[in-house]
Amino acid sequence: MIFAEILAIGSEMLTPFRLDTNSLYLTRTLEERGVAVIAKMIVGDVQDRIIEALDLASRRSNVIICSGGLGPTIDDITKEAAASFLGLPLELRPDVLVTIEERFRRRGLRMPEGNRRQAMIPAGGTVLPNPNGSAPGVYLESKGRQFFLLPGPPFELEAMWEQYGLPLVGKDRPLQRLVLRVAMLPESKVDEMLGPVTGRLRATGYTILASPGEIEIHFLAPEDSAQELASAAEETRKLLGHHVYAEGAQTLEEVVGRMLRESGKKIAVAESCTGGLLGSRITDVPGSSTYFERGVVAYSNRAKVELLSVPEETIRRSGAVSEPVARAMAEGIRRLARVDVGIAITGIAGPDGGTAEKPVGTVFVGLAVEGNETVVERFSFPGGRNRIKFFSSQAALNMLRLRMLKGD
Amino acid sequence: MIFAEILAIGSEMLTPFRLDTNSLYLTRTLEERGVAVIAKMIVGDVQDRIIEALDLASRRSNVIICSGGLGPTIDDITKEAAASFLGLPLELRPDVLVTIEERFRRRGLRMPEGNRRQAMIPAGGTVLPNPNGSAPGVYLESKGRQFFLLPGPPFELEAMWEQYGLPLVGKDRPLQRLVLRVAMLPESKVDEMLGPVTGRLRATGYTILASPGEIEIHFLAPEDSAQELASAAEETRKLLGHHVYAEGAQTLEEVVGRMLRESGKKIAVAESCTGGLLGSRITDVPGSSTYFERGVVAYSNRAKVELLSVPEETIRRSGAVSEPVARAMAEGIRRLARVDVGIAITGIAGPDGGTAEKPVGTVFVGLAVEGNETVVERFSFPGGRNRIKFFSSQAALNMLRLRMLKGD
Secondary structure, eight states: OEEEEEEEEOGGGGSTTOOOTHHHHHHHHHHHTTEEEEEEEEEOSOHHHHHHHHHHHHHHOSEEEEESOOSSSTTOOHHHHHHHHHTOOEEEOHHHHHHHHHHHHHTTOOOOGGGGGGGEEETTOEEEOOTTSSOOEEEEEETTEEEEEEOSSHHHHHHHIIIIIGGGSOOOSOEEEEEEEEESOOHHHHHHHHGGGHHHHHTTTOEEEEETTEEEEEEEEEGGGHHHHHHHHHHHHHHHGGGEEEESSOOHHHHHHHHHHHHTOOEEEEESTTTTHHHHHHTTSTTGGGTEEEEEEOOSHHHHHHHHOOOHHHHHHHOSSSHHHHHHHHHHHHHHHTOSEEEEEEEOOSSSOOOSSSOTTEEEEEEEETTSOOEEEEEEOOSOHHHHHHHHHHHHHHHHHHHHHTTO | OEEEEEEEEOGGGGSTTOOOTHHHHHHHHHHHTTEEEEEEEEEOSOHHHHHHHHHHHHHHOSEEEEESOOSSSTTOOHHHHHHHHHTOOEEEOHHHHHHHHHHHHHTTOOOOGGGGGGGEEETTOEEEOOTTSSOOEEEEEETTEEEEEEOSSHHHHHHHIIIIIGGGSOOOSOEEEEEEEEESOOHHHHHHHHGGGHHHHHTTTOEEEEETTEEEEEEEEEGGGHHHHHHHHHHHHHHHGGGEEEESSOOHHHHHHHHHHHHTOOEEEEESTTTTHHHHHHTTSTTGGGTEEEEEEOOSHHHHHHHHOOOHHHHHHHOSSSHHHHHHHHHHHHHHHTOSEEEEEEEOOSSSOOOSSSOTTEEEEEEEETTSOOEEEEEEOOSOHHHHHHHHHHHHHHHHHHHHHTTO
């Protein structure tokens, strides 16, 4: 087994505002080669901290990847720290200097003196060209360990790594990851439904990752046991049935979009508490203009009457957040937009506006499909305003998906 | 100076799908007490890895905070690893066991046998109650170091830390952070505008954090140099002028919302390429129903005609993405909703639909304010579909803000 670890270097990475997202990208590429990331570390631009991290990492891992600290300023000391740790001098590499100077000249600029530092490379190091920036990367081998020094900006790191870094990393038994996605089911319910086979699934690297309104079920196994992976996924699909909405990286709006496109149906939405979020998610999908006709955000009662023909009497009698209003909104938008499907959301996103009978989180979703009876579901969502908005849009998309699965 | 480091424990934290977001929260609370986070580490549920991290951390930091690995399953070994590192036995704490059993009983459940493990505490440890879950936390002192073992779920970690953990951490010279926010200005432009004073600003921990459409300018200094901080911020405000839209944690939609509320003005929006995102952002603000009357997502040309009274002739002549259509949409929504302000967005979010004359990223934003001439601005945004949508909504909010600043 090849072990790797990832070291993010940069004082801004220790503020309350920045996370080391490069490590997610690096982990994914390593996983595909069968290399396991066993630790990640994040330190500032401080020589002792960098050396301590390199020391710990190289005692247990074969591949050590550093990101950040290759810039032209005196704060950037990753190469100095790595050279010092490995007992190597830094050398000016004329070929690298020429490349950097050339980069500036092409933009009609003189290279600032500080950028000379970027041409200093630990002795014996291989230069990794930077297709998207001036900082070259460095590859070093020492005592059977592979060290990679990569730039911090993701745009630069990813291009350099893919082209020049990753191919140098040894291959083990490559791993394959298979992901099933489930919408609007709590984690405990998924656990319960999969209970009978959980033991068997664990052998295929089964993990559940839960986020609000969405569960991912991951399987991870060596590529040569693809058969076991497929049958574990098959078994899971059988137990969870229509709750599984996709395999792989698709979003719920992409899945719903594909179903709409394939069926040739057009849709329009009427939103209240979600304020446009449902429309925004539907139109996040490229090509959505072929099936999304319009949306209406009827935030005020007047807008519900004027834009959706919801009878004033219905609002007065049942309240704007109610089954009859959700029904009238869904039917209204479908009729007025002259489309096949109308979806409506009305609810209380809070923090104010809740009552004993309809507390914050109460949401009605209406679904009007041509030639079918309109359906309204009532939900009670936990959490704050933004979470309730997201849950509501998720519930609406999932209702539509389930309805279309039935062939309506 | 008190140094801290943060250790996130859990094998799922080493997948390509999870980041240690708890550390951002913890860093913020520590910063307010003048405690500096000097490193972060992330390891799996593996005893050797946890011990190596504790060892490195305790050699250089006063405060070591672990999150995760306190659950009831045999995978969860944080307490075992910490006890082993400190040479302490684990002891069953009857009072803790009673609390956990009680928690299950209240929900009408019998405590599963596995949860007994959660009552095992390293000898001499102080139990940190968990207001939001069954896993108690642990506080240990050893060799002048403070060790905190906290649960992984943010909801549990934050409640426990704030009430029981943080008060035990020593206070140093507390730091104060001051943040200025700038919308729709590139980082290089901010750099240039602040050029003359950058040297002086650095003394107050000046940093620029850039994300698409948004720049944060941070100052960080000990509380007792609040005066220097204030005058650095003042100087920055003077140089950047109206580009600074807020101080602190406010979002652009919150700032615009406050201006609308204070002026008593009502607003309605007409969106095309943003698909509802502008309305969704405006309604992310609690209480937005007092000023947001309605939105229309006129994705199809028919919807632009029917819902906004955009003349068909204008669309035919100039195209749906054009100055005249943005103008007609803004004036149309303002008139039909009978509000003070109408905003409209029409553009090409891509990846398809671009032309030589109007490439992907071309966006027109119209602003119609009662008693004023309607203004339309043309933008050319870089990036993919979602980034163009975000930039467009950001530009619209910022145009409205600048207009209201002028008192219109």
